[in-house]
Amino acid sequence: MAVASDGGVAGFDIHPFALEELVVRNFKGIAEIRLDFTGTSALGGNWTCIAGINASGKTSILQSLCLLLLGLPLIPEMGGDRLHAMWRRTIEGERPPELTLRCRTGDTLRELFLPFATSGIDRPRLETQADGFAIMNAIWNELRNHMILSYGATRNVSDYRDTRYAHQSRQVRRQMTLFDPSAQVSNVDVLLGDHTDSTPAVETFNLLIPMLFDEADFGKLTLTPGEGLRFHQQGADLTALDLADGFRSTFAWLADLCTAWHETDPERSRKPQDITGIVLIDEIDLHLHATLQRRLVPALRKALPKVQFIITTHSPLVLSCFDRRELVILDRDSEGGIRTLDRQLFGMSMDDIYRWLMDTPPDSPVIEAMLRDADPSAAVLLAQSPDTTEREAEERVTRRRAFLRRLRTDDKPAA
């Protein structure tokens, strides 16, 4: 690599670009955590799924990652107040975050570093890194043309025009739902039909959707440039806004992805399999029906094999779609804040995953409250199951009661 005299770096190609390791220090509630993204599996694609036991900072991790990818040139658009709110507050006072990302650019492993200061990012400290600073800037400049997308846990579509972030560059605007729960997914115009030059994005979207969903999920669906999304259900002609929440928020990020992919170059391949980039999604299972929670990730692995996904989830249905090496289980009680998995989840039942991984016993709080009060009617409730009706349960309890009475009276053992 040549470092030019003006500090810029000439002839720099970062592709293929992949995240390898993230180190977060003093970011919001996180003192220090280290995440590895290189865990591969035979399942295809490049995925990392972050799950948390207790309030463990899943969103903070995605935010740190996103900031590191935007870098020095774009972060100021976020606003100083927002950056200052990310400092870690302890009883001894405030501590500025320090974020580090190791990433692979072509064949070389490189490091991006972001120290915070009162003014935002500690630029003087970065500048002391000489060559390192030039290289980081070169990577950040290249990343502006790379598809980087973040979706927060409240992403949604509505026809309300949110103009608060209109001054931002598109690359930053696309990340805002991760930082502001009231922000909107940026490129939903294509779904709503307000975008005139969206032809390539629409074509890609129309190829992508059948790879992920069945027609049975929402009826026949058509997306036409300038007209938006239409689907037909029980004889009615409906728009994107009429979709169930889970579909709408999933379609929103998928439409945004297709638009972002073609934005820098409309002539790019329409094939979903050719799309490259990095996608961060907070709570991928958001509002999705259980069947879809189970299907979505395996379908995305096939449809978008060249996109690196870093996602979070609360859903054991989603967790069971991952190899243990792709899972990052945040757990404050484990060493380093991460629980290492020594077994696979694929064969486990949802109950097993809740109990074993999320430390949530699958017990019913209603029955537990009755048990604490020693309420005997809990016995009938406990006896009910998918193959025992309430009436059968009552009979069972009656039979048990008679048996136990016999036990108490038969003091002399019967031979």
Add this chain to the structure above:
Amino acid sequence: MAAIDEKYGEGWKETGIGGPSRDFWNNPDVRGALYAMHGRACAYCQQYLPENDRGDVEHFRPQSIYRWLAYAFDNYLLSCSTCNRLHKKDDFPRRGMACAYVDRGRLDQEERLLLDPTTDPTETWVDYDLSDDLCPVIPASALPADALTQVETTIALFKLNTRSRLVGARLDAIDRVEELLRGLDSGEERNAFILKRLASRYSPHAVIVRRILARIRPTLLPTSKEELALLITELCSDLDLMDRTRPSAIDRVRSRTWDRMRREILYALAVIWHAPLGSNPAEVEILLNAAGIREIVLPFRVEIVPLSDA
């Protein structure tokens, strides 16, 4: 475990600095020995530990407080993840200070408030209130004050009467016994064998099953020797099942898990062979021979006890 003492010495136990850093307690020999002691049931709540929640190797005295006992086999138990992670965590209720390494000779004088499932006569200290539809665990009558406190603390800490799954499973065990006895009375001879197996100390929820049988059909209670034979049969059939479901070598992850679980079973059988509770090594050897696995278990037996001792 002996190798750990050889390698690291005793110094770290006193200072709490250095010592082994890995979780050797998850090695197959440790788990195997625990299966040989408890079967596949949680030492605290007696729930069955299926393949998916194989349970944790639990430190009875938590290593966060008793670092010097982190690698002491006597301090290990097999526990379900609910008991270990949700209820016990790093707690060790006691009066007074935790016993330090320098006072190790007086460990048994420590005023612990929990039952020790391996050394306390748990079965004679707990009872079940059979006049209650929920059959809660209660302390046995006329217990000495210390034992009473330990039983009460244990019931409260592990929520033995308020976890819905656990209470449900215990009631299921009672219903199963009722059903099997009813069948037995109408001529289902095979039920006697099933009841013996349910009442074996290595079976889940065996304490309540034994309590019931002791009252109305004490002849069905298995002897220690029968219990051991049942455990060996169960381990042998687990082994047989595993050998018939061996994953292909290309699937490295599953192969490794398979191999580890198979070794655990073989260590369990080796431990039983070496020191059978209520039986003798020669009898165990006959059973292993009959199952056709004596030769497979032998190297494991030699490994845990070098031939000169055997």
